[in-house]
Amino acid sequence: MLSVSDSVIMNMSSVSRDSIDERELLDLWHQPLRLFRLANRLRQASCRDEVSFVINRNINFTNICVGSCKFCAFRSSYGYFLSESEILERVASAERIKATEICLQGGLAPEMVVEDYCEMLEAVHQNFPRMHLHAYSPMEVLYMSRNSGIDIEDALIQLKRSGLSSMPGTAAEILVDSVRRRICPEKLTTMEWCHVITTAHMMGIPSTSTMLYGHVESLEDRLKHFQILKRIQCQTHGFTEFVLLPFMAGNNSLGPLAKKPDILEHLKMHALSRVALYPLITNIQVSWTKLGRDMAGATLSWGVNDLGGTLMEENISRSAGSKEGQYLSPQEMEEIIVNHGRKAAQRNTLYELVRS
Numbered sequence: 001m002l003s004v005s006d007s008v009i010m011n012m013s014s015v016s017r018d019s020i021d022e023r024e025l026l027d028l029w030h031q032p033l034r035l036f037r038l039a040n041r042l043r044q045a046s047c048r049d050e051v052s053f054v055i056n057r058n059i060n061f062t063n064i065c066v067g068s069c070k071f072c073a074f075r076s077s078y079g080y081f082l083s084e085s086e087i088l089e090r091v092a093s094a095e096r097i098k099a100t101e102i103c104l105q106g107g108l109a110p111e112m113v114v115e116d117y118c119e120m121l122e123a124v125h126q127n128f129p130r131m132h133l134h135a136y137s138p139m140e141v142l143y144m145s146r147n148s149g150i151d152i153e154d155a156l157i158q159l160k161r162s163g164l165s166s167m168p169g170t171a172a173e174i175l176v177d178s179v180r181r182r183i184c185p186e187k188l189t190t191m192e193w194c195h196v197i198t199t200a201h202m203m204g205i206p207s208t209s210t211m212l213y214g215h216v217e218s219l220e221d222r223l224k225h226f227q228i229l230k231r232i233q234c235q236t237h238g239f240t241e242f243v244l245l246p247f248m249a250g251n252n253s254l255g256p257l258a259k260k261p262d263i264l265e266h267l268k269m270h271a272l273s274r275v276a277l278y279p280l281i282t283n284i285q286v287s288w289t290k291l292g293r294d295m296a297g298a299t300l301s302w303g304v305n306d307l308g309g310t311l312m313e314e315n316i317s318r319s320a321g322s323k324e325g326q327y328l329s330p331q332e333m334e335e336i337i338v339n340h341g342r343k344a345a346q347r348n349t350l351y352e353l354v355r356s
């Protein structure tokens with residue numbers, strides 16, 4: 001019998017008839033001005049002139065990991081593991097700047113079971129009950145469920161009971177197994193990623209969606225990735241946003257093999273995401289930590305309507321060579337937005353307006 005996630009992947013006809021087909025996307029890729037105009041028009045139709053951001057804090061609770069992803073510069077043999085009180089201190093500092101979200105993720109530390117992950121959520125939830133807990137990638141959920149000898153659904157039930165409100169849709173990289181075998185052979189497969197995400201959505205746990213681009217994948221691989229996200233969204237409506245994550249080439253073994261996109265390609269990718277995912281995924285987010293604030297601002301004219309989070313702590317891009325800081329204040333976010341002729345809006349994780 002097919003599981004829910006299998007049927008999402010198989011059900012080709014479930015993608016909205018209003019969405020643009022692959023041939024047209026390929027044509028647009030080679031006509032940047034047409035692509036730019038269309039992305040900007042669709043952004044206007046979906047989100048008007050508002051550009052949102054969220055006040056949040058990233059907490060990477062460990063960099064110890066049994067994984068072997070070739071693009072990773074975060075994993076370390078001299079690893080740290082934050083204690084409960086260190087995690088709570090970080091949440092308290094986030095609350096002081098009026099953060100609404102904590103994003104909790106880490107490496108795959110040996111033998112971590114579902115109870116370990118639940119304990120971290122419970123500690124934060126009990127001490128800061130109003131903080132939205134956005135935590136654990138599909139890889140972490142698969143890892144904890146395997147180590148605990150339980151299925152994905154049981155792991156998610158326990159996490160939700162412990163305070164999990166939503167999940168980062170990271171570990172997606174490129175959802176094409178031939179690419180995954182080259183860049184992260186031990187990571188979960190495309191089918192497994194879809195299974196974790198759709199199970200979470202069906203249980204009322206929304207997630208973001210992401211793509212790691214600019215390494216060894218082709219344009220066609222990126223289009224297949226979009227297609228999978230669209231099929232899932234048609235069925236579950238569980239994606240809150242799509243975030244493009246440009247590959248950072250520093251300090252990892254994939255760097256020398258990567259194609260390294262130029263500025264135009266980065267801008268085109270953001271525009272293509274808006275067009276490819278329209279009208280199913282409304283919010284297209286740029287990563288200011290990876291692209292830098294100037295280029296992040298420029299993407300606002302190429303289909304983007306969200307600047308992401310203030311973060312406070314950013315270890316993953318920095319370890320791969322990002323020169324950006326760890327924190328953008330709400331005022332700096334607003335400045336970038338207003339300087340590009342748009343209206344700033346502070347949102348929460350679920351894209352509800354906090355302040356405009």
Ligand code: SF4
Pocket residue numbers: 065066067068069072073074075106107108139
């Ligand atoms: S990307 Fe994540 S899972 Fe992969 S090696 Fe790095 S820390 Fe481990």
